[in-house]
Amino acid sequence: MQGSKLYVGNLHYSITIENLRELFSAYGEVQNVNIIEGKGFGFVEMSNQSEAEKAKKTLDGSDFKGRALKVNEAKPTKGGFKGKGRFR
Numbered sequence: 001m002q003g004s005k006l007y008v009g010n011l012h013y014s015i016t017i018e019n020l021r022e023l024f025s026a027y028g029e030v031q032n033v034n035i036i037e038g039k040g041f042g043f044v045e046m047s048n049q050s051e052a053e054k055a056k057k058t059l060d061g062s063d064f065k066g067r068a069l070k071v072n073e074a075k076p077t078k079g080g081f082k083g084k085g086r087f088r
Contacts, residue, residue: 002049005044005052008041008042009069010041015035017034028054028055029047029051030047031045031047060072
């Protein structure tokens with residue numbers, strides 16, 4: 001793993017930023033939490049790579065509020081518009 005930012009998927013829609021911060025803080029210092037509303041996923045940034053790795057290994061597949069979490073290293077996005085339409 002190269003970074004300290006994690007993708008967290010399969011979230012229940014009632015999960016809050018504070019819920020995720022509390023869950024991940026057991027594995028180190030949480031720098032930032034972002035939940036994409038209505039999509040069931042979010043991102044957690046830990047203070048360093050080793051804390052992120054520990055959280056990933058422990059929490060991936062674990063049950064949180066009735067759902068099996070998917071925790072992976074966040075991949076950088078490539079900028080730009082990907083749709084087939086045009087901007088006007």
